[in-house]
Amino acid sequence: MCLGIPGQVLEIVDDANSIARVDVSGVKRNVSVALVRSEGIAPGDWVLIHVGFAMSKIDEAEARETLKALQLMGDVYTDELKLLHSSQIE
Amino acid sequence: MKFVDEYRDPELAKRIAAEIARLSEGRPLKFMEVCGGHTHTIYKHGIEDVLPRSIDLVHGPGCPVCVLPMGRIDDAIAIARTEGVIFTTFGDMMRVPGSKGSLLDAKAEGADVRFVYSPLDALKLARQYPDRQVVFFAIGFETTAPSTAVTLLRARAEGVKNFSVFCNHVTIIPAIKAILDSPDLRLDGFIGPGHVSMVIGMRPYTFIARDHHKPVVIAGFEPLDIIQAVYMLVKQISEGRAEVENQYTRVVRPEGNMRALEAMARTMELRPFFEWRGLGFITHSALKLRPEFADWDAELRYEVPGLRVADPKACQCGEVLKGVIKPWECKVFGTACTPETPIGTCMVSPEGACAAYYNYGRFSMAAERDHLRSLSQTP
Ligand code: SF4
Numbered sequence: 001m002c003l004g005i006p007g008q009v010l011e012i013v014d015d016a017n018s019i020a021r022v023d024v025s026g027v028k029r030n031v032s033v034a035l036v037r038s039e040g041i042a043p044g045d046w047v048l049i050h051v052g053f054a055m056s057k058i059d060e061a062e063a064r065e066t067l068k069a070l071q072l073m074g075d076v077y078t079d080e081l082k083l084l085h086s087s088q089i090e
Numbered sequence: 091m092k093f094v095d096e097y098r099d100p101e102l103a104k105r106i107a108a109e110i111a112r113l114s115e116g117r118p119l120k121f122m123e124v125c126g127g128h129t130h131t132i133y134k135h136g137i138e139d140v141l142p143r144s145i146d147l148v149h150g151p152g153c154p155v156c157v158l159p160m161g162r163i164d165d166a167i168a169i170a171r172t173e174g175v176i177f178t179t180f181g182d183m184m185r186v187p188g189s190k191g192s193l194l195d196a197k198a199e200g201a202d203v204r205f206v207y208s209p210l211d212a213l214k215l216a217r218q219y220p221d222r223q224v225v226f227f228a229i230g231f232e233t234t235a236p237s238t239a240v241t242l243l244r245a246r247a248e249g250v251k252n253f254s255v256f257c258n259h260v261t262i263i264p265a266i267k268a269i270l271d272s273p274d275l276r277l278d279g280f281i282g283p284g285h286v287s288m289v290i291g292m293r294p295y296t297f298i299a300r301d302h303h304k305p306v307v308i309a310g311f312e313p314l315d316i317i318q319a320v321y322m323l324v325k326q327i328s329e330g331r332a333e334v335e336n337q338y339t340r341v342v343r344p345e346g347n348m349r350a351l352e353a354m355a356r357t358m359e360l361r362p363f364f365e366w367r368g369l370g371f372i373t374h375s376a377l378k379l380r381p382e383f384a385d386w387d388a389e390l391r392y393e394v395p396g397l398r399v400a401d402p403k404a405c406q407c408g409e410v411l412k413g414v415i416k417p418w419e420c421k422v423f424g425t426a427c428t429p430e431t432p433i434g435t436c437m438v439s440p441e442g443a444c445a446a447y448y449n450y451g452r453f454s455m456a457a458e459r460d461h462l463r464s465l466s467q468t469p
Contacts (some may be wrong), residue, residue, distance in 0.1 A: 001096055004311075026162065027260065031208075032210060034353075035240065035349045035353065038349055050285065050286075051207065051208045051209065052209070052211065053236065055285070055289070056343075056347065062341075066312075069312045086205070086206075086211075087208055090214055
């Protein structure tokens, strides 16, 4: 739960509720960007996601390094991805 | 140095470790990593084997699953067993033992308990099942509290009435205060939690440096981050400084995430006090819903026993959470208490020190034993 996973914003799907479609290691799901919108969120941006919420905007190089490190974490990361997979946020 | 090759930059890691050894000059130093995510990284990547032996990393109370007292689990189970309720929770909480079994046991006995990835998934379930009551078991520090807050704001805006939150969010600063005030432990500094700080920023830690003269370095979650943070702590000490520094600048802004803090302030307020497993009652250490959100407050909506339940006798999670003992010093560690049959919470969550130690720490344990043996053999 304390694990933040990087995702890349594909598009804003619900402007009023600040919901964006993101790609996390190939898994495409909706997350809330309400808490980072003031930083200006556009397709292509990378964010750090916790329990379905983007909590911080990060740069692309950082996102890729973090992903690499997460893959080394093994189970903890794949479990988090499985959970994300089950998510159906609208 | 078994795992050093997996680090982002192994050469750099070795160089920093050497620099830590030079600066600390063999002086024994004890640093607490507050966050369970750090504990996990430390064991998983064998960081204790990379650092000089004089540096002792002790594990703190920053594992939200671990610090929840048994009485609250019993309350959660009572809600979950209520007719018509769909009880939603993060996966970690499922196997945490209450006084009479876990949520998983309740599920096996017919309660409708479901994993969710996000509080927003719980809200979606409520819209999907308008005839049922959906309760979200909200746990976690400031990292997850804002998500609960935004979900509540949305539930109110959309008028979703069959959704409520069983709020167990806790705040990190009072727990650190409690540890600093406890006589059991002498610490030389803190590795500050990365993702909590992403929300609260750097300022709330100032008192540790100012009043307790201990350095704090906020750190990221990769092995190299933690080694770097230890270096920054040792450097402060060697220069006679005690300040709050940020190693995790790529994610943590000095002021935190204002939007997240705002959302929390709009929906939640401090409880006068809250019980923490092992640490007892700590004033102003947890959040409950504001009166304006009474309609979404599961604590008001359902009968909960609300009883204080003593931890099992054999359980030493309290001492582990305060960093007073190492996981393997608990008498039931690895025998009666394992991840399959946990007695205490620290064995359940992957962020719990006992689980992390059980899964990965045995390399260090073996090294520790060898080290002690070699000491006792030197004349
Ligand atoms: S080994 Fe089990 S009972 Fe002992 S401190 Fe760890 S979790 Fe608690």
